[in-house]
Amino acid sequence: MNNPAAPPSLLPANRRIVLSGEDALRILREIEFLLMSLNNIGRHYYPDGDDDGADAERRAQYCAETTRFIDAQQATTRLALMRRILSAQFDTTLGDDEMDDIERAVAALPLWRVPGQ
Template identity: 40%
Template sequence: MLEVNKTLTYSGDEMVEVLKEIEYILISLHKMGSHYAETLPDSYVEYANETTKFIDDNNICERLSGIRKILSSKFDTSLGEDDMDDLERACEDIEYWIPKNEL
């Protein structure tokens, strides 16, 4: 990792924005899980539908993208010898979701 990327500074406003978004998503999902926990597995379809509806109706992917934009904005994105920047390198081993039929 580049030395400049080892210590990053964010404004209080940036961190408040990030934390509010995380809080909204985390607490909402927790409340959904708690609400349906007592009736699972019988209510699994309703729980899955409600979770999907929450993600879609509340632009959760867009909100997470905004968090990522704020957090990644401070990184120096100079490419290393491997043609990757520090964030790309740090994320290269993440196992992303794939459809079951592609496993």
């Protein structure tokens, strides 16, 4: 699993972020729903936990069901909600690099790109 380095520095106001219990539970419920649902899909299609020996048909079914779940359950909308709740707690004052702490922390993430580009 990729473990990006922590940002080099944070504004003092961002060194400690406080969430309400309601917000923390809302985020945890969304994470649990997505994580456990995707885990259940994986266990259904790969009950032995090994996808190396999976035939092409089972792999295609797994991919189709995973995509269907992500789309039908609006996974990206749910993730955006979690990001919005967490981000709201940060001081977004720009640093010398014209970025705030969040922008700086995510700037170098290895995001998906079109293959071959």
